[in-house]
Amino acid sequence: MARPNTKKTNTALIAAVCTALAATTNIKTGFAVGIATSIVLILTNILMGILKNKAPNNMLILFYIVFSAFFVSITHFIFQAYLPEISNQLGIYIPITFIVCLLIQLVQGGTDYSIGNSIQISIEFILLMVVIGALREWLGSGIPSMALAPGALITLGFVLAVISAIYKGKKTT
Structure with a gap:
């Protein structure tokens, strides 16, 4: 299996993260958004992989x-039925996973419906949502404004700066 273009993958994640940031006020909601997005992305790509030659x-x-819209609706109903507390916290942000999946797919490569690539992006997306949720939860306890939407962008900026520094450090060694 070919390794996906890392630059495209990172760009897709950044584009997708922007629409999901508002929901990541804590670890639980960050994880839930990551899982919902991953379910939709993977299931949609499975069907698209079957259909792409037909x-x-x-x-x-x-x-x-x-x-994507079908799987987002199903995911939203499942969250409402079995995870009502999380569904109430996320509100409109579960349907926003539809946009996230479209952004990921369009930036990732349009017609590349690779399951391996979808799983890799899903894992990265879940980890990023959990990290941002954890940081916002931790920072929000001391700085209440960090729990608001601008706090999500500030947190994302710090996370991306750390990731960039790590990649730069790896390239120079």
Whole structure:
């Protein structure tokens, strides 16, 4: 299995994170958003992998939108039925996973519906959401404004700066 383009993968994650930031006020909601997004991304890519050679290329994005919307709805209903507390905390942000999945897929490569790539991106996305949720939960206990939406952007900036420094350090050694 070919390793995905890391630069494209990181760009997709950054684009997707922006729509999910508002929900990551703590570890639990960060994890829930990450899981919901991962479920939708992986299941949609499984179906798209099956259909990509059977459907016309100009229809693939339409199918992707329909399948993503379907799986987002199912995920939203499951959260409402079995995880009502988390569903109430996330509110509108579970349906936003639809946009997150579209952004990830479009930036990632359009018609590359690789399951391995979807799983890798899902793991990275869950970890990022949990880290941002944990930092916001921790910082929000001392600085209440960090629990608000601008605090999410500040936290994301710090996380991306640390990740960038780590990658720069690896390249120079």
